[in-house]
Amino acid sequence: MKKKLWAPLMLGVAMLVVSACGNNNSNGNSANGESGASSSPSASASASASAPAADDGKQFKIAISQIVEHPSLDATREGFLAALKDNGIEEGVNLTLDYNNAQDDPTNNLSIAQKLASEKNDLILAIATPSAQAIVQNVKDSPVLFAAVTDPLDAKLVTDLEKPGGNVSGASDTNPAAITQLMDFIASDFPNVKTVGVVINEGEPNAVVMSKKAEEALSAHGIKLVKAAVTNTSEVKQAAESLVGRVDAFYITLDNKVVSGVDAIIQVANENKLPFFSSDRDTVEKGAFATVGFKYFDHGYQAGLMAVDVLKNGKNIGDLPVTMQEKLDLILNLKAAEAQGITVTDAMKQKVQDQETNIIQ
Structure with missing residues (x-):
């Protein structure tokens, strides 16, 4: 009797293993992602090579605070999300995204920062200087990335561009x-x-x-x-x-x-x-x-690769140098x-x- 039960059990286990291997083929590529990756091929390839597979079971929660809608800031956000997707972090798959727009209202901007400070996020992206300032002043327990910020030192977001320290780094949109x-x-x-x-x-x-x-x-x-x-x-x-x-x-x-x-x-x-x-x-x-x-999509993509380093490659955000547009x-x-x-x-x-x-x- 034991032998008769054991054979079907082993067959079932084998079928589950084959099924799991067959599903483990996600690479995070998309039409939008290809657009971003083509502008930063070496960086994207590097991040992709060291990143775990998208279906390793880990779920991510990211919040975005954006001061206002306009083409440059919107493109920054789109590039950021494209870099994540290219590296296996995709909304609706393994990413929960909390997007907040202050509509250029300082009161809204502060309220968003206070709300995010009270929540647990794997990472927060602050787009534009006012958003970044409010987030950095209020959020101490989550990694914070900024983008579309012209002068991180003058804005008092970091004190050192090469080794920011703490829980903050990001991408400056100027040279x-x-x-x-x-x-x-x-x-x-x-x-x-x-x-x-x-x-x-x-x-x-x-x-x-x-x-x-x-x-x-x-x-x-x-x-x-x-x-x-x-x-x-x-x-x-x-x-x-x-x-x-x-x-x-x-x-x-x-x-x-x-x-x-x-x-x-x-x-x-x-x-x-x-x-x-x-x-x-x-x-x-x-x-x-x-x-x-330069293209703000590329700028956001650059910030997205920094997020990949933190979320999937285990880097400490305070050890990542603030990046600047070189091309x-x-x-x-x-x-x-x-x-x-x-x-x-x-x-x-x-x-x-x-x-x-x-x-x-």
Whole structure:
């Protein structure tokens, strides 16, 4: 009797083992993930090679705090999630995602941070400086990553970029060289520009740091920077209009309130034939003429790979250096040029390294 029972039991065990092996083939790839991975192939491959399989049974809980919706910040979030998915962490499979948007309201921003501080998350991503500041001040028990932050030191998120320590690290969305290169481009290719107007929310540290850097770079060429201050997005159009007749071109920083209202600046620039320069690719795609920059999807993807190091590779987040964008290129929008009365010369185009990607038709 024992032999008759033992044989079926062994057969059943064998079938379960075969079934389990057959299901263990998840690689986390997707159409969106391929887009992100193609922009960071070496980093993605490295993370994927050392990461455990997606179906190892571990479940993850990640919260995101984002200050406001606009293309650059949204692309940052999408790139972050794509990097996770490429490395076996996928919402609805083994990831529970808690996405919070403050809608540019400081009270909401603080409430989100306090809520997340009271919860247990495997990791929190804070997108943009105000969100990062609130999260870092309130969350002490969960690993915190920041992204779309211009100056982590000035924002007091970390005290050391190479060894942040504690429970915080992240990805900075700027490289001071990008601002200098853009101002040099204005000076060399727009000889008639003697004054540049910047619409700015001086309550945002990012904007202050970047405008100061731009002012220094322009001053070296004898060009003056003129500011038009705003305190909220609804004031952006009026501020841009106040600069008409006083400046020869527009410029904006990575300023959340201003970028959220950038359509109004594009309209004023087009109506008055004023060249409009921005600090991010997404604004150029919308209708600014030029920037020196990168894709925010790639920036978010970079932050996502840091998350993979923490969640799947066991790295201590405080040991991860703050990353910075190294690959910079001039980006031109030819349709915006036409709308703003700009003649795009061959000399301008020759300054674009990746012309297929970064000359927008």
